[in-house]
Amino acid sequence: MTGAAPAAGPAPHGDPASPSAPAKGGRGLLRIPLLQKLVVTDVLINVVAYMVMRGASPQYVDEIMIASLLVTLLLNTGLVYWSLLPLRTLEMTAGRVAAGDLAARVSFSRLADRNVSRIGTTINSLLDQLLADQARVRYLTAQVIGAADAERARLARELHDSTAQSLSAVEMLLTATWNDTGPDAPKGVLRERIGVMREVVTDALREVRTMSHRVHPSALEHLPLETALEVLARRTLEQTGVHSEMEARVHAPLSPRVASVLYRVAQEAIGNALRHGRPETVSVRLEVDYTRARLTIHDDGGGFDVARAESARTGMGLFVMRERLVLVNGELGIESGIGRGTTVRAVAPNVMEKA
Structure with a gap:
């Protein structure tokens, strides 16, 4: 069996050209680390709250502070949830791979933490390489099995065309000699030995034919x-x-x-x-x-x-x-x-x- 080695697996999902890779450009601002998102969000909310309090009546200061805290809490909760959501995707992908689905890949969220997304990209690249290695292993396995079958076919032909034919000719000669040597002939010992040899050759011929059939x-x-x-x-x-x-x-x-x-x-x-x-x-x-x-x-x-x-x-x-x-x-x-x-x-x- 001949042929060129299989091509490498699909392009890693971490490649920028990959449709599932993290987006670049303006959307990259959404992929800054989670800690920076939280700091920037809290600073902006506090600045807005401070500016509102400066222009507002003192009697509304408490309400503005409470509203600021609630908004901060909601935004922080949302940011943490969406940034860490890929962790659930990683878990689900790992489960599918463990079940044998090597085509499973980690999907990306626009709000995902950049470090978490990098982990997903690395896992996707590893899975791509694993598929490529599996394809190469199967190709080599096919080559080995094909070579073994070809060798078996050659051995079977040699057994049938050479060894079996020779044993068959010897069997025919021994049978003819056996028939020409009557039971009353003076060479009774020779006849007995020829009979034993004929049985041995007959058994050997049967075994060779059986082996030839099993091999190929x-x-x-x-x-x-x-x-x-x-x-x-x-x-x-x-x-x-x-x-x-x-x-x-x-x-x-x-x-x-x-x-x-x-x-x-x-x-x-x-x-x-x-x-x-x-x-x-x-x-x-x-x-x-x-x-x-x-x-x-x-x-x-x-x-x-x-x-x-x-x-x-x-x-x-x-x-x-x-x-x-x-x-x-x-x-x-x-x-x-x-x-x-x-x-x-x-x-x-x-x-x-x-x-």
């Missing part, structure tokens, strides 16, 4: 996904004595890329069930329409603690399944519990690639 299944190159999944379940499960159930509801053509990802998820999920769950039955269900594809794999095995497995990360199976689905904008869901079996659900949008 060629079924998807010639069969639709539902048939390939049925072959996978039959080959993998029935050899171990596990009963398999297959159900498919395909109402639209499936994107080859999505089909490959879902097949890999099924391969990993079935393999995990056999390695860890010891199930008696594994069911595979595929639903495809023009908008999405949904794959559900359920086994009645021993199950496991999903949260503990996710945090421990003792294996790469769950991580690789999730990353494969992320590459096609899909999602992976896992439900399991000790003694309750395991259900793996993979959902991906069915978007046909343009030729």
Whole structure:
């Protein structure tokens, strides 16, 4: 898989060109620090009150003082409220980011304190950089998975075209020699040894073919996904004595890329069930329409603690399944519990690639 690295994330929100950045020019006067706003406001009110008292009758001095105090209190309360209002926005933005919404950004108020607004601008810049880093990580993940798939395909071809062909030729020669050596021939020992060698070569050939299929299944190159999944379940499960159930509801053509990802998820999920769950039955269900594809794999095995497995990360199976689905904008869901079996659900949008 080749291609240029993804472009950097969106311009930081602290940039003057950004529509959500703090305004400049005349509106910048509204963004002076809160302490300065309070001092200027109190001075202006007191000056106005003093000038009013000088021209007013002495009997109204008390009323003017009370009115001045009330106005000062109201203005100070309003200034403090509007200046610190971005703190609530910061809290709400932090909550959305913690919930996974990395597109959340801190909005700005015209009366916000300049220092508080600077904090919001910094947070927005950090979130922009985080999105850019996430895009780069996903790009590198796609490169790694693509390179691994290409290497698996090359190895599978070599196993099939070279090793398997050689073992097949040896098997044919041994079979011919076995047939030419009758049971009454004087070389009974040779016949016995050839029989043992033929069994070994036959087993090795079967293992090579199975390994070639697991490393890079060629079924998807010639069969639709539902048939390939049925072959996978039959080959993998029935050899171990596990009963398999297959159900498919395909109402639209499936994107080859999505089909490959879902097949890999099924391969990993079935393999995990056999390695860890010891199930008696594994069911595979595929639903495809023009908008999405949904794959559900359920086994009645021993199950496991999903949260503990996710945090421990003792294996790469769950991580690789999730990353494969992320590459096609899909999602992976896992439900399991000790003694309750395991259900793996993979959902991906069915978007046909343009030729």
